[in-house]
Amino acid sequence: MKVIRLVLGQLILLLNAIFSPRAMKRSEDAQQQVNDQAKQLQLYQFESCPFCVKVRRSAKRLNLPLATVDAKQPDNEQVLIEQGGKRKVPCLRIEDKSGQVKWMYESNDIVAYLEQRFA
Numbered sequence: 851m852k853v854i855r856l857v858l859g860q861l862i863l864l865l866n867a868i869f870s871p872r873a874m875k876r877s878e879d880a881q882q883q884v885n886d887q888a889k890q891l892q893l894y895q896f897e898s899c900p901f902c903v904k905v906r907r908s909a910k911r912l913n914l915p916l917a918t919v920d921a922k923q924p925d926n927e928q929v930l931i932e933q934g935g936k937r938k939v940p941c942l943r944i945e946d947k948s949g950q951v952k953w954m955y956e957s958n959d960i961v962a963y964l965e966q967r968f969a
């Protein structure tokens with residue numbers, strides 16, 4: 851089972867690399883604003899998790915430099931569980947201008963949020 855999961859994970863990464871989405875283009879100013887806003891976002895993820903790949907593809911399409919955090923690293927995993935509420939990925943950590951932090955689970959919700967904010 852572990853081997854099958856490993857092979858499938860690698861296959862997903864390969865297909866993702868081959869069929870990489872095209873990044874949208876913006877004016878320099880608009881892209882700079884997106885880059886600045888992206889600094890308040892972090893995607894807690896596993897590299898080959900299909901749901902995480904889906905979110906990363908959405909970020910790529912939106913030309914959003916989304917920082918990723920490896921939730922398999924014990925320190926990161928602990929932060930995710932303690933602050934996010936559960937060990938599940940993908941999870942988007944969203945910090946607003948006042949420093950308030952929100953943790954968003956579910957790939958569909960995260961993609962919808964990114965689309966609504968950056969498309």
Ligand SMILES: N[C@@H](CCC(=O)N[C@@H](CS)C(=O)NCC(=O)O)C(=O)O
Nearest residue numbers: 899900901937938939940956957958
């Ligand atoms: N419905 C969720 C499914 C997410 C999911 O099942 N993630 C798996 C990894 S692919 C997970 O975090 N499992 C918990 C674990 O491995 O501890 C979504 O679309 O985000």
